[in-house]
Amino acid sequence: MKRILTIQDISCFGKCSLTVALPLFSAMGIEAVILPTAVLSTHTMFKGFTCKDLSDQLKPITDHWKNEGITFDAICTGYLGTEEEIDTVIDIIENFRNKDTLVFVDPAMGDNGKLYPAFNEHYAKKNASLCAVADIIDPNITEASFMMDIPYKEFYNEDYVKELLLELSKFGTKTPILTGVSLSNGKTGAMGYDSNTETFFSYQNDKIPASYHGTGDIFSSVLAGAFALGIDRTEALKIAADYTALTIAETEKNPDKPWYGVDFEATIPELIEALRKIKGKNNGV
Numbered sequence: 033m034k035r036i037l038t039i040q041d042i043s044c045f046g047k048c049s050l051t052v053a054l055p056l057f058s059a060m061g062i063e064a065v066i067l068p069t070a071v072l073s074t075h076t077m078f079k080g081f082t083c084k085d086l087s088d089q090l091k092p093i094t095d096h097w098k099n100e101g102i103t104f105d106a107i108c109t110g111y112l113g114t115e116e117e118i119d120t121v122i123d124i125i126e127n128f129r130n131k132d133t134l135v136f137v138d139p140a141m142g143d144n145g146k147l148y149p150a151f152n153e154h155y156a157k158k159n160a161s162l163c164a165v166a167d168i169i170d171p172n173i174t175e176a177s178f179m180m181d182i183p184y185k186e187f188y189n190e191d192y193v194k195e196l197l198l199e200l201s202k203f204g205t206k207t208p209i210l211t212g213v214s215l216s217n218g219k220t221g222a223m224g225y226d227s228n229t230e231t232f233f234s235y236q237n238d239k240i241p242a243s244y245h246g247t248g249d250i251f252s253s254v255l256a257g258a259f260a261l262g263i264d265r266t267e268a269l270k271i272a273a274d275y276t277a278l279t280i281a282e283t284e285k286n287p288d289k290p291w292y293g294v295d296f297e298a299t300i301p302e303l304i305e306a307l308r309k310i311k312g313k314n315n316g317v
Contacts, residue, residue: 034260035063035103037128038253039090039121040110040140042068046075047293048246049110053253059300060257060307065104067093067124069117076148077245077292085113090120094127104128106260108136110249113150115158125165136256137166137205140248142174143212145184153178164204168259170222170252172212176200190215190223194232197225207265211251214239221273222251224265235269240280246293251276254303263310271310275303 036057042050050066057064067090073082107125112118125135139159141151156178163169163179176196177184185192193213200208209224215236223234251272258268283294 033061033063034105035065036106036108036257036260037065037067037104038108038110038256039067039069039112039124041070041072041113042066043072043075045073045292046078046245047290047296048075048249052246052249052296053108053110055300056250056253056296056303057257059303060254060261062257062260065102069111070113075245075292087114087117087120090117090124094124098127103130104133106134106136106256108138108252108256109162110138110252111140112162115155118158118162122162122165134168134260135166136252136259137163137169138248138252138256139163139169139171139175139179140252142178143172143248145174145177145186147174147178160203163200163208166205168207168209168256169200169203169205170209170211170255171200172248173210176208176210179203193223194225197223197232201225201227209255209269211248222269224269226265233266233269235266235273237270237273237277240277240284242280242284244280244283244291244294247276247280250279250294250296261307267310271303271306275299275306278302 038053040049054064068086070086071084109121142148160179174184180199193210197208206227207224209222211222213223214220218239219236220239221236225232254275255268255272258271278299279294279296282299286295
């Protein structure tokens with residue numbers, strides 16, 4: 033069984049970050065190890081949330097793991113709150129990785145052309161140093177543009193997406209992937225670049241006219257899990273994008289319309305079935 037370490041915050045209520053990653057990795061048949069960077073009462077879309085920073089615990093926890101001989105097949109990161117935390121996480125990655133360890137970074141810091149309120153452009157550049165030690169990164173267009181000082185475009189063509197990917201690959205990451213990419217009307221998905229083969233790959237599905245908090249975390253978790261399992265890159269994009277769309281569609285059926293997150297729990301059986309089909313196809317079944 034593959035073992036993956038996920039480093040990000042935990043919101044006690046709100047369906048995002050670790051409360052999404054942990055159940056999805058488990059459903060995918062991956063042993064999940066968590067390293068919480070902070071504990072929040074709810075995610076930040078709620079007013080008056082509490083937050084307990086755990087930065088001072090990251091090194092003692094990982095030092096204990098090292099002493100116990102604990103290793104990881106993959107390490108993935110999500111939302112990190114400070115530049116100092118980024119430095120600590122880079123040290124953790126370098127301390128635990130070996131030639132077979134997959135490092136997946138989601139530089140979560142903004143969307144729709146703007147950084148989240150807690151961050152500035154200097155923080156965005158700091159994320160570039162984290163991306164430099166990763167095998168795979170999956171920023172959205174906003175995050176990519178801030179890391180590279182390339183103007184953000186709300187309306188763009190495929191050439192613009194390819195330009196961003198080529199520039200991202202210069203950080204040193206082998207496979208940059210841009211999320212939230214729409215290559216035609218009514219479609220959305222992701223596009224990536226394999227620097228080893230110098231080829232682009234992409235997947236698009238139907239765009240659902242709805243927006244919910246935490247869907248980026250769902251996409252990144254499934255994508256990281258798929259890569260950790262050794263699933264082909266285009267197939268990995270497909271399963272992550274289709275599962276995210278499915279959770280949004282399922283949530284739209286909910287009369288209570290839980291704005292704070294999506295009903296991914298109800299669609300986990302479909303995720304397991306999709307993985308089973310991929311496994312069967314790869315085994316010639």
